[in-house]
Amino acid sequence: MPEGERRLAAVMFTDIVGYTSLTQRDESSSLQALERHRSLLRPQFTSHGGREVKTIGDAFLVEFGSALDAVLCAVSIQQVMHDRKVARGETTSLRIGIHVGDVIESAGDILGDAVNIAARVEPLAEVGGVCISGQVFDQVRNKSGLSFTSLGEVPLKNVSSPVTVYKVNMPWEQSASAEPPAFSTSRIAVLPFRNMSPDPNDEYFAEGITEEIISTVAGISGLDVISRTSVMSYKGTTKRIEDIGKELKVGSVLEGSFRKAGNRIRVTTQLIEVARDRHLWAQNYDRNLDDVFEVQSDVARQVADALRVKILSEEKERIVRKPTESAAAYSLYMKGRYLWNKRGLDQIKQAVSCFEEAVKGDPAFALGYVGLADCFSLLRVNEGVDREANLAKTEDMVAKALELDPDLAEAHTAKGSLLGQEYDLQGAEAEFKKAIELKPGYPTAHQWYSYWVLYAEQRWGEALQHIEKALELDPLSPIININYGDYFRNRREYPKALEVYRRAAALDPSLAAVNLRMADTYKQMKSFEDMDREIAVWVGAARETHPLVARAAEAEAALCRGDLDTVRRALPELEANLGASRLGEYGVAHFHFALGDTDGGFEWLNRSYSNKEAQLTWLKSDPDLDGVRQDPRYLELLKKLRLG
DSSP, X not given: OOTTOEEEEEEEEEEETTHHHHHHHOHHHHHHHHHHHHHXXXXXXXXXXXXXXXXXXXXXXXXXXXXXXHHHHHHHHHHHHHHHHHHHOOOOOEEEEEEEEEEEEETTEEESHHHHHHHHHGGGSOTTEEEEEHHHHHHHTTTSSOOEEEEEEEOOTTOSSOEEEEXXXXXXXXXXXXXOOOOOTTEEEEOOOEEOOSOGGGHHHHHHHHHHHHHHHHTSTTOEEOXXXXXXXXXXXXXXXXXXXXXXXXXEEEEEEEEEETTEEEEEEEEEETTTTEEEEEEEEEEEGGGHHHHHHHHHHHHXXXXXXXXXXXXXXXXXXXXXXXXXXXXXXXXXXXHHTTOOHHHHHHHHHHHHXXXXXXXXXXXXXXXXXXXXXXXXXXXXXXXXXXXXXXXXXXXXXXXXXXXXXXXXXXHHHHHHHTTOHHHHHHHHHHHHHHOTTOHHHHHHIIIIIXXXXXXXXXXXXXXXXXXXXXXXXXXXXXXXXHHHHHTTOHHHHHHHHHHHHHHOTTOTHHHHHHHHHHHHTTOHHHHHHHHHHHHHHHTTTSTTHHHHHHHHHHHHTTOHHHHHHHHHHHHHTHHHHTOHHHHHHHHHHHTTOHHHHHHXXXXXXXXXXXXXXXXXXXXXXXXXXXXXXXXXXXHHTTOO
């Protein structure tokens, strides 16, 4: 084919799972395994009409003229690998990704979006699995004799629009021939309400209506309600209810629209049973803006009635209780939540302004104070901004919210997080349990209970139960997926942690916190090239607000490679600029321990304790401290944290 000519092709990427880690442990064995792997795959490419374009370390880039040939080749490869595992106990596993699109020939290589997308789809596959893009699915769905499971629309790094991705069900998987499960109708998703207002600025109000209906319905103990983060990915979707039901594993879907004109609102709602695609209930509401709370309460009652779920007496009281008498304050609150959910530093600061205006308009608005508490907590823990001042502000806002409404689950959850940050894990546990009792379907309560208390105390069985419950309620939340990965990282199940972190990264490629977690995981696996790649992404995202993160990253990379002189030269600057490096006292302590300066390490750990750094609560799980666990100062610190 002439140089630079464009053509349509199916592009396959294959990758060996955990190969870099294997190389670090035993380079000779890893090279032998790589050669065996190549000798197995190359005949498969040839027999299915594939052209091997190149190898990239342990990965293959292969081009096919037919999407069907590519998929059949991928399944055949995985079948061979599966059979060798069963027959010989071999441990090598692959992931495969396929996309179809335009490619351009260049010096024997191929370039273009088709190659980029195939490379991004491949990590989404399960170990021993195959993932394909929607374009491939459209070409093979009725031709291959295979079955597929939709993973929904997935945002991919460096790809402008989300890509629909499907999992190929492997022949040996029981689920391939089984009928799809019919999920309980009491498991419900409230889809984003469509904004029908002429003013696009009312979009936040439509999102707020969605969020508050979710919150109100979640207060009914007989219902499992998918959280806001997961349903918001379906905003503006044209997907069928059946597909949404399968993806979210729900038996009922509530959808609707919102229109605001002056002080009047119109809300339309309908509840649909997924399995039979039939309406269970529908209602239109034409009300004044001040009556929006009554609409939300009535929707919750009607949903419960339609699904034959009994509402307990105390739940009825909470459902009909208005959070505020001020429509203006409520509008500001919903705008604040809209911004807070964006999670960026600027958006959090804007959310603070909205919540402050909301409680100024109604000083008795408890949810407004919870909003402020959540903002100050994020600024302190995630952004490292004015840590002492933001801790004090969080305390004040939580106390005010609970004074106004002692039965507000969100306020008890915020207090649990606050007490966790203050190392009062017993008090935090009581607050999280109270929040779960008040609102069992509130995913943040389950998430933070596992994160702040159960991980720290290494109560792994309970921790897994609660983080998986949070994930069940909010399956598409990048943050909850990250914390789920943290569970496996704390258990030192590093391959499983990476698998979950990759899923979180696919859900939100802009969330650099996952790159930092992956970098640390690769560090523990001694896969330093992979670590460097993830650190580079983290540095690129954080350097604007924290100009010395690159310096801290260089010191970490040098430490991993035994270059202790570089670490010693960098350390004084990092110690003098903790905020600019995002390192914190705990991170500085890690460097001192690695340099053999045990006294210095404990000095900085005690500073970390004094400043109530969040990561100190995971002291018992940190592998970097394995060398000092018998030191009396370590045991004393555990006692101070009430972990010993």
